[in-house]
Amino acid sequence: MMQIIESTNKYFYDIRPLLSMLEKFGKVQIGQLSFQQANDTIVDELNSKYVDGVLNSDKLVKEREAKIKAKENESKIVEINEY
Numbered sequence: 001m002m003q004i005i006e007s008t009n010k011y012f013y014d015i016r017p018l019l020s021m022l023e024k025f026g027k028v029q030i031g032q033l034s035f036q037q038a039n040d041t042i043v044d045e046l047n048s049k050y051v052d053g054v055l056n057s058d059k060l061v062k063e064r065e066a067k068i069k070a071k072e073n074e075s076k077i078v079e080i081n082e083y
Helices: 002-008 016-029 035-055 058-076
Strands: none
Touching: 016 035
């Protein structure tokens, strides 16, 4: 059904994440999942769909590596003060 709607309406908003949330919290209400398990599952699903790709992009990976390297170099610098 969702595929039919998406293919015919280019402005259709993807409601699958919302449906998934409703399903998880329905399971919480009937005792099949704890609130924490449902929350963790939802967070993982949303992160994998919207966040992980951005955080693991080449640009951000290079920036993180450069910052880590800069901090390592800073820690190796020893200041010598003359009295």
